[in-house]
Every structure is written in structure tokens, then in C-alpha cells.
Amino acid sequence: xxxxxxxxxxxxxxxxxxxxxxxxxxxxxxxxxxxxxxxxxxxxxxxxxxxxxxxxxxxxxxxxxxxxxxxxxxxxxxxxxxxxxxxxxxxxxxxxxxxxxxxxxxxxxxxxxxxxxxxxxxxxxxxxxxxxxxxxxxxxxxxxxxx
Amino acid sequence: xxxxxxxxxxxxxxxxxxxxxxxxxxxxxxxxxxxxxxxxxxxxxxxxxxxxxxxxxxxxxxxxxxxxxxxxxxxxxxxxxxxxxxxxxxxxxxxxxxxxxxxxxxxxxxxxxxxxxxxxxxxxxxxxxxxxxxxxxxxxxxxxxxx
DNA sequence: ACTTTAAATAGAACTCATTTCTATTTAAGT
DNA sequence: ACTTAAATAGAAATGAGTTCTATTTAAAGT
Numbered sequence: 326x327x328x329x330x331x332x333x334x335x336x337x338x339x340x341x342x343x344x345x346x347x348x349x350x351x352x353x354x355x356x357x358x359x360x361x362x363x364x365x366x367x368x369x370x371x372x373x374x375x376x377x378x379x380x381x382x383x384x385x386x387x388x389x390x391x392x393x394x395x396x397x398x399x400x401x402x403x404x405x406x407x408x409x410x411x412x413x414x415x416x417x418x419x420x421x422x423x424x425x426x427x428x429x430x431x432x433x434x435x436x437x438x439x440x441x442x443x444x445x446x447x448x449x450x451x452x453x454x455x456x457x458x459x460x461x462x463x464x465x466x467x468x469x470x471x472x
Numbered sequence: 473x474x475x476x477x478x479x480x481x482x483x484x485x486x487x488x489x490x491x492x493x494x495x496x497x498x499x500x501x502x503x504x505x506x507x508x509x510x511x512x513x514x515x516x517x518x519x520x521x522x523x524x525x526x527x528x529x530x531x532x533x534x535x536x537x538x539x540x541x542x543x544x545x546x547x548x549x550x551x552x553x554x555x556x557x558x559x560x561x562x563x564x565x566x567x568x569x570x571x572x573x574x575x576x577x578x579x580x581x582x583x584x585x586x587x588x589x590x591x592x593x594x595x596x597x598x599x600x601x602x603x604x605x606x607x608x609x610x611x612x613x614x615x616x617x618x619x
Numbered sequence: 620a621c622t623t624t625a626a627a628t629a630g631a632a633c634t635c636a637t638t639t640c641t642a643t644t645t646a647a648g649t
Numbered sequence: 650a651c652t653t654a655a656a657t658a659g660a661a662a663t664g665a666g667t668t669c670t671a672t673t674t675a676a677a678g679t
Contacts, residue, residue: 340646340655361636376658381637383656417587417595426593430586432579436602439577440564445607446573448564453600455583460592487626487675508666523629528666530627621679628673637663644657649650 337390347371348383349392358396358416415453428455484537494518495530496539505543505563543601566606575602 330346339345351367352359361380368375387393396416415428437448477493486492498514499506508527515522534540543563562575584595 342646342656344657374658376660377636378638378659379657417591417593426591428583428586429590430583432577432582435579436575436577439575440602440604443576444564444573445610446564446566446604447610448602448604450604451600451602453598455587455595455598457587457593457595463592463594489627489675491628521629524665525630525667526628623678624674624676626673626675629671631669633668634666636665639662640660642658644655645653646655647653649652 333392337392339386339390344368344372344375344379345383345387348380348387352393415455417455417457417459426459428453480539484539486533486537491515491519491522491526492530492534495527495534499540562600562602564602564604564606566604566609573606575600 330349331341333349334341334345347368348364351364361377361384364384365375365377365380368380384393388395415431417426417428431453433448433451436451440446440448477496478488480496481488481492494515495511498511508524508531511531512522512524512527515527531540535542562578564573564575578600580595580598583598587593587595
């Protein structure tokens, strides 16, 4: 595992530090997305001292390099991060348990055509976030923490 | 014009105040989306005293009632608002001039099917924001203020 | 028009996520 | 081991958005 992260970091010209590896490790092993604070909390269990700015700095660097990705929550527009060294995809966010699943569906091509045809513009990127209720929460009918 | 806004406000059970009308007026007559601060700046030209909290409160109330809508900017995730007493649609945001155009394209149905079929989940809402360069900025080749 | 009252507002103070700054530590190439 | 640029801790600053309280105002009833 560590070897894996080291390889990733080396290929990005980032120094291989214990904290970078820990951040990647936390994100990789989490199916839901995490706020910087949540990552910080987990880090503090592993390290005697970690600064929150370190978390922010690393998350920013890693997301700039497309190793992890950002999600903005509709309510309080805080940053949330999610691991993804994968190709383009979208997120299905459960409004109840906040779990995130990847959606391998994308209408980018149609979108591009529409924008080209009707607006004469050029699409560079897009954000698609789908909110709803996941399998588990639908079964439990525990749909309390609404958005 | 004023009559129009008054009717809207009355139908929403909101008191008809000069400031509410002014906010609606500013948004309706702007093709681009505006930050609360930008709206505040314009308001201060019309009123001797306006509080920024008033702007926030009203924008929130109006967007809850779907008279205007929110956009979160990919960079600094600040709130931006855009007038829209229209049905469901999405935004094409120019990365250069920040102009916003409505996109009358939505893949919600396919999305719903995908989430149902592959995830057994239920879609409640979604956010689609498309970033790119608009006609004008493509012509000018003035694509400096990157993301 | 005059009263009444609940909603709306101004302005100050506060909150809290994110960023900046500076001195110290550390990874990694020589 | 030595060197140096990158990474970090911790404190302090920033700034968007919110809360609080006293005052004003829209609008419903008289």
C-alpha cells in the first residue's frame, strides 16, 4: 500500500511525507467524502501534532493534481473531498447518511453539443452532483437529516 | 415593473418592501449572476442605509421560494445568485467574464434511471454547473482569469 | 386617517472555515 | 553526513456569512 502511495507522490513531484501518505490512506479507505476537519480528527490519532493548514494545503495540492476531487455541499458551502484517482465521473450523495457513490454516467457529449449549438460557447469542465437517498437509507426510511 | 414584483411578493406572502423590490429589480435586469456584496454595492446607491444582512436574508428567502437561484462558484465557493422564476434549468458559466447563460438541457431522466438501476437509490435533486468560455470571450481570446 | 402588531431592517458583534506568516523540521539529492 | 528547498506547526489574520437587539415599517383592522 505505502509503496503505491509513494509511487503516486513521486510521479507528481511531491515529497513522500508520512502525513501525505496518511491523508491518501484515509481518503482511499473511506467510501464517503470527508471534510478537512474530519480528516484532521483522524490524523490526530496517528500523529502527535498535525496542523489543520497542513491538511488544507495537501488536499489542495492533491486535488489540483487530480488525485482526489472536491465536492461543494449545497447547504453550507464547505469543501468536501473524496478520493478519486479515476477517470471522470460524478457523485451520488445521500442526503441522509452523506455516503457518496460514484456515478458512471455522464451526458458531457450532449452537453457540449448543446452549448456549442445554442450558445456558441466552449465547455471546459462541469460539476454534476446528484442528491437523493441511498439504498440503505431508503430501507431504513431514516430520511430525517434533510438538506 | 413594480406592480409585477409586488404581485410576486404578495403571492409568496412576503411583505412588499422597497428593498425587496430593489433586489428583485437588480437581479432581473442583470444577465450575469451577482454576489451578495455586488448587490449590496448597487443597493447602497439607491438607499441611504442598507445592511448586508438584509441582502443575505432576502436572497435566502427568495431562493427558498424558487424566485431566484443559487450558484456556487468553483473557485472560491461563494454564493452567487441569479434571477430565475423559471422551471428547472442549468447554468453555463463563463470562466472568463463570469457571465451566466441558462442551459435548457437536462439529463435528469437518464440519471434517475441509472441511479435506480445501478445503485437502488432515489434521486431528489441535482446540481449541474457547466464551466467554459462564452461566445464573446472566445472571440476576444481573452481567457486570462482562469479557474 | 389612526392604531396595532408582526415582519423587516440597521448596525454591531460574532462565528468559523480557510488562509497567511514565520520559524523550525525534514526529505532527498550530493 | 551535508545541504537545501520543500513541508510543517502553531499562531494570527481574513472574510463570507450569521446572530442579536433595538428600531422601523408594511399592512390589517378600526
